[in-house]
Amino acid sequence: MADVARRAGVSMATASRALSNHPHVASQTRARVLAAAEQLSYVISPEASRLAGGVTGRVAVVVPHIARWFFATLLEGLEWVLRDAGLDVLLYHVGDATDRRDFFQRLPARRKVDAVVVVGMPIRDEERDRLELMGVHIVAAGGQVENYPYVAIDDLSAGRQAVDHLLFLRHRRIGMIAAVDPAEPGWPATPGRTLAYTAALAEAGLPADPDLVVTVPWGGLSGADAMSRLLSLRDPPTAVYAHSDEVALGAIRTLRRAGLRIPEDMSVIGIDDHPMAELADLTTIAQPVHDQGRLAGRLLLSLLAGEPGGGGVTVPTHLVVRGSTAPPRV
Amino acid sequence: MADVARRAGVSMATASRALSNHPHVASQTRARVLAAAEQLSYVISPEASRLAGGVTGRVAVVVPHIARWFFATLLEGLEWVLRDAGLDVLLYHVGDATDRRDFFQRLPARRKVDAVVVVGMPIRDEERDRLELMGVHIVAAGGQVENYPYVAIDDLSAGRQAVDHLLFLRHRRIGMIAAVDPAEPGWPATPGRTLAYTAALAEAGLPADPDLVVTVPWGGLSGADAMSRLLSLRDPPTAVYAHSDEVALGAIRTLRRAGLRIPEDMSVIGIDDHPMAELADLTTIAQPVHDQGRLAGRLLLSLLAGEPGGGGVTVPTHLVVRGSTAPPRV
DNA sequence: CAAAGGATTGGAAGCGTTTCCGAGCACGCA
DNA sequence: TGCGTGCTCGGAAACGCTTCCAATCCTTTG
Incomplete structure (x- = not known):
């Protein structure tokens, strides 16, 4: 200079x-x-500039999965907004439980960023305490985290839309394939989607049959297995509600292999509106994933600009009817 | 301190x-x-440390797509290795042509990183000149870039594996759905995959029928359209070779809607071994995507360590036979 | 036992910006 | 014409670390 x-x-x-x-x-x-x-x-020289100036012009984005469509798509939207604002994105992948513990313990992003975005991962209390140590703004995207500004869908409502659709079609025996994070077994990533099922059935005056609920780690093959389990019941469901499209697509494979027709013999509904859902003609509850990333980015920018920035944003979901759902055969 | x-x-x-x-x-x-x-x-304080020390401890990763499985998966492998080595990953998404021009013109990563990894994007000469200005190591992953150390598959060989398999099954009328990058129309992302087709047919002594080749922008829906075009031919192929699994899956949708059976009426083969390929029972040429990311990371580390680091690494691909291919009906 | 040599430590000079504090200056108003 | 005001611009002090250069001390060898 x-x-x-x-x-x-x-x-x-x-x-x-x-x-x-x-x-x-x-x-x-x-x-x-x-x-x-x-x-x-x-x-x-950014280093010198930051040293003297104080801000880093960087944002840490923490994701539990990179390769999954939902996370990658959200990240894409987020990166778009941040880059546009001249901020650099520092990517941190915390995969399994070890990674995760390590991340929150070491806080590798500390003193390197002006803000943190955690994508689609519930934060435990002790983790939040560690995060606070960084002393920067924190935003959650794609999954509410209490106490942080967030952008997410309402899982309960999305689940209701799915189950209500099946109920509207007059299904009375509805199975659920609940997906949990493989890295965090036993910790429901989206409790709202499960709650929606039980609430909807209860409201419709239907009995809660535990056999109809199968919980598996997230993933297409798991969905296929889950469907096998449901098909092995003495009285299988006439419709299946899967927590995500990938899982639903797995279920469809099993149904197809079993020679069952969709939707005549079995209705299937998912959540996400994954690009593959369209190809597979899967009825689903669409959520605006790219937008969630973008909105989270904007939220962050306003926070960095010193604006108050309210609690959070819930983005709407909507039913996309395709060919995988129909009334049950009488 | x-x-x-x-x-x-x-x-x-x-x-x-x-x-x-x-x-x-x-x-x-x-x-x-x-x-x-x-x-x-x-x-x-990293800033102060870098200022005094010289190195930044950061690596820029440049990707043309984040949300696509291939790129996200490769990125995951890459991030894993780099993070393990204590390097931070700065993510740059260059989507359309405008983004791209802007990226190479402004070089936002300049002076911010010790190295650059370009993922799955051919680099033009003038772009390379700009990149050189950064004065750091450059590695290409998931697509060869001449003059840079790279990690990639051999597209020609992968394509040959696919087409040769169809030929082995005694298909004689084979269609190709060639995918091009929607952001860079007219610029074949993987010329090798096209070359493989023409070479294989020529070697087998089969005529080159231009009607059998359909070029579409990458994506499932495009694949579906392309298949429609092939089905509208007076003499449709008995097998289709798609440049990628997503495209192949789109083609399958069209076939299914047309009431055709796979593989009895039409064989379909893709490239990638996308997770969905397994669910859809799609025969494909598998490539180790995660590994490519990891290897690129290691290559970069050895470069940063001052080791010579030879030209490049070509990782092997292999045929995965599933249910979407069979001999043609006689 | 003395000198050489290596391990350990401290002092201080950068590294490349930003920004506070003033100084210089032209301009407008009374 | 004299003086206050608002721009411009320069000097220099941080910012928080790394590392060269010496100095000190302990160990080993002739």
């Missing part, structure tokens, strides 16, 4: 002001500095 | 050495410093 200043015939102070777009710099001077910088193809 | 040094009763120089694991520090002293740091819950 000294070179630039010299070439422009100004002091470093002025050069700095001109380059970082500060006021109180004569436009002519600014032009001269910018020209000099251009000629020397000079770019500011 | 001054606080830590004071508390440990040493100079800042020693504190720095102890904290950054340098040699020539008495183990007792080191322990004292670490304890002091622990008590003050002190973490080093």
Whole structure:
């Protein structure tokens, strides 16, 4: 930068002001500095800038899965907004429980970012305490985390939409394939989707048959297994509600292999509106995943701008009727 | 850090050495410093550290798509290795052509990283020139880029495996659905996969019928459209080779809607071994995507360690036979 | 037993910006 | 014409660490 200043015939102070777009710099001077910088193809050193300035211009994004459609898509939306605002995205993947413990213990992002976005992972109390240590803004996306500003769908409502649709079609024996995070067994990632099922059945005056509920780790193959279990019942359901489209697609494979027709012999509904759902003609509850990322990004930006930034945003979901659901055969 | 040094009763120089694991520090002293740091819950300021030290401890990863399975999975493997090595991952998504131009023009990662990994995107000459300006190591993953160390599959060979399998099954009229990047129309992302088709047919002494080749932007729905086009031919193929599994899955949807049976009426083969391929019982050429990310990470690490690091790594692909291919009906 | 050599430590000079504090200056108003 | 005001701009002090250079001390060898 000294070179630039010299070439422009100004002091470093002025050069700095001109380059970082500060006021109180004569436009002519600014032009001269910018020209000099251009000629020397000079770019500011972020390290030094941050050291002196205080902010880092970076945001940490913490995701439990990268390769899954939901997370990757949300990340895409988020990155889009943040990059647009000139912020850099530091990606942290916390896969299994070990990773996770390690992440919250070591806090590798500490002092490296101005804010943290946790994507689709419930945060435990002790983890929240660790996170607080970073002393930066925190936003949750794709899954509510109490006490943090969040952007998410209402899982309970989404689940209700799915089950209510099956009930509306006059299904009376409805199975559920509940998906849990493989990395966190026993810890329902989306309790709302389970609650929705029991609540909807209860409201419809239907008995709660535990045989109709199968809980499996998330994933297509798990869904296939779960469907096998349901088909092995003495009195199988006429419709199945899966916690996610991937699981539902797995279930469909089993049904197809069993020679059952969809939807004539069995209705299937999922949640997400995964791109594959369209290809597989799967009825589902759509959620705006990309938007959730974008909104979380905006929420974060307003927080960084010092605006109050309310509690959270719940984005709507809606039923997408395709060919995998129909009234049961009488 | 001054606080830590004071508390440990040493100079800042020693504190720095102890904290950054340098040699020539008495183990007792080191322990004292670490304890002091622990008590003050002190973490080093990366900015200051980088400023003084020179390296940034960060790697830029440039991807043209985040949400697609291939890219996200590769990224997952890559992140895993880099994080393990204590490097932070700075994610840059360059989506459409505008993004792309902007990225190479502005080089937002400049001076922020020690290395760059470009994932699955061919780099043009002028783009390479810009990249060189960053003056850091560059590695390509999931798609060869001449002049850079790379990790990738051999598209030509993968394509040959696919088409040869269909030929082996005695198909003589084989269609191809070629996928191009929607963001870069007219620029074949994987020319090798196309070359493989023409070469294999030529070797088998089969005529090259341009009607049998349909080129569409990447994606499931495009694949569905492409299949429709093939089905509308006066003399449709008996087997279809798709450049990727997603496209193949789209093709399958069309076949199913048309009431055709797979593989009896039409064989379909893809490339990738996407998780959905297993669910859809799709024969495919599997490539180790996660591994490509990991290997690229290792390659980068060895480069950063100053090792020579040869030209590139080609990872093998292999045929996975499932239920979507069979000999043609006679 | 003395000198050489290696381990350990401290002092201090950067690393490249930002920003506070003033100084210089032109302009407008009384 | 004299003086206050608001821009511009330069000097220099941080920002928090790393590392070169010496100095000190302990150990080993002739």
